[in-house]
Amino acid sequence: MSTAEFPEVSVMDEVFDLHAILQPDEIEWAMKARTFAQTHIRPVIEDDFDKKYFRKELIPLIAEQGFLGMHLKGYGCAGASAVSYGLVCLETEAVDSGWRTFISVMGSLAMSAIYKYGTEEQKNYWLPQMAKGEKLGCFGLTEPQGGSDPANMLTTATRVGETWVINGAKRWIGLATLADLAIIWAMTDEGVRGFIVPTDTPGFTATAIDGKLSMRASIQCEIELDNVTVPADAILPGAKGLSGPFGCLNEARYGIIWGAMGAARACLDAAIIRSKEREVFGKPIGSFQLTQAKLADMTLEYEKGVLLALHIGRQKDAGTLNLAQISVGKLNSVREALKIAREARTILGGDGITGEFPVMRHMANLESVRTYEGTDEIHQLVVGRALTGLNAFS
Template sequence: MNTPTSPTSPTEQLLGLSALLTPIELDWQHRAREFAATRIAPTIDDDYEREVFRRELVPELGALGMLGMHLTGHGCAGAGAVSYGLVCHELEAADSAWRTFVSVQGSLAMTAISKYGSEEQQASWLPRMAAGEAIGCFALTEPDGGSDPAAMVTTAVLTDGEWVLTGRKRWIGLASVADVAVVWARTAEGIRGFVVPTDSPGFAATNIAGKLSMRASIQCDVELGDVRLPESAMLPGAAGLAAPFSCLGEARYGIVWGAMGAARASLDAAVGFSRTRMVFGAPIASKQLIQHKLADAFVEYEKGMLLALHLGRLADAGTLTPEQVSVGKLNNVREAIAIVSSMRSVLAGDGITSAYPVMRHAANLEAVRTYEGTDEVHTLVIGRALTGLAAFR
């Protein structure tokens, strides 16, 4: 069984992050850690192997206040950005699938409805989603336009007082188990968002098979075959791509913390292994090359955590920019992948087995690297911020 880091692990003692956190933030962290250790860790290896998403855990996360926790009102906890980040960190230390779930539910679907929905839409969906009684998804990406949502071809046409949605979406997390989808489509007035109950005729979600990453999560192809909706289904406050981009920024922020959770779990596994693995009459932890790998990994982990905390403090102050989130996502996912790879080498042959979480985290992080903006996209976002010149086209 792969248990998330204990509060007294060498990694946490050396990091000393708890001294920089408030009692409320620590409480959120400890609750998320307990949930990860008792409800996710005992079954995650089997869930990953069999591609099982445990929907029964969703109401438990709701009862803990962790769904849409950064939002206020309609049953949401109104927690701070650092608290939310710490929850993401602990969940991803168990498995990326569960941080992804919290991101899709809270940062994407619930945030879209909270920020841009009508009072009726908010009252209808947010309390149930916060409680984990309803699951949401966020349908933006299309088969031929992952990094270029402006090229979307899904359309919404207003006909006789109804919106008719037609098109396809791909890599839509949770769509086949969702109760509601926030769907983005091109209208005569530009790109708009729509609240779509997934039992609407013409809405079909199919799980994507053959995944070698994020196997305890669900990603789908979505078909919109003349889905008919009332005029009130449109999100009234969402006009253009700025609205979905705002939601994506919330999810990317969670990744900044979450990726370091996967790195932490892998680092702690390697530290523990190295202290007991005997080679040439001594534990490998006593060898200089092993200590070099562990020390390098920890230094990058500490940098990543301090960057996450810095961005969290900016978010709580209301000054965090999208470009700063791009720095965090690019750096922390990239460094997490490097840390996990290095720790796999410390574990040697055992590192490729499910006795340790490292290969599972390595595979998951490849998906995390791609979604919510690839390395290339975030590099160009940062380059534009530095130079004032866009290099996307």
């Protein structure tokens, strides 16, 4: 059974029955996302991944669904709950991590930065256009030498009269070659500050990174900033210090907690279906004890991961979320999703390495998801600091 033929209803729907513990509006968002992803992305994603093609023509359709900045209130955004947003991430990443990443870069990073830290004028100008997909944004934090250490920021912004002059470089920036604006974080005399930089500003250059073996159906870029000059009011006044970008990163990490479980579910579905079709020694491999043990163990970790995501989402909606829990969730979801993908591949046998099944694509994508928005090691140290009160970062 090819990827395009997998049923839209997950095998896990009946076994897990997640909807039994969701609210009607949450189920509505989840089903809207599933229908869109299965209808518009799944039939073409293997080909897009193979050809390194980002299907940007889907962006207006995604915007029509209300997914862009959906967790923000006002300014043309849907104002949905954190749990609803998480479910959209899960259903989108069940098809491909790159498309959940697109929704995250737009809503959790670029739009959230303006929403959290911008002026009313900035919000009213940019957010409605971004919610409609008319303007695309990117988030320029990571630098070539910095990686997990944004405090080692070399990009600078210098005040010159009524302007800011920005110089530096960023790397692994999603959507930068397509974006109309970039949220650029730079070191100033006052510490790290954020700026809204239109990408047509002279000196701003974005170049797509080629040679990727992961996230091939999406765009990640390098940015060069050579005396990029923006007006004084381009600064995000509410963001001072690294707490500014970290506030946005936590929004993106939250979406990953749900999204990685979507990739895990897709791999598990593929393994379950194939186990009933593939025969060895005269009977389906799903009838062997070892195969059923693998499926049971994968299901256990998937359900635990989704329940953890739901717990964190409920806390987020209630305003009681302990930020260390975001690290717990991101660490667990991606790590367990990768284990599920690898175990699912064993059930598929040699065919599991082909594009006939989605498992190797998800596995490759999850390696990127494991790295961005904080590596395993960073999140382990965040949790360790919360437990001991001692900082092991330096």
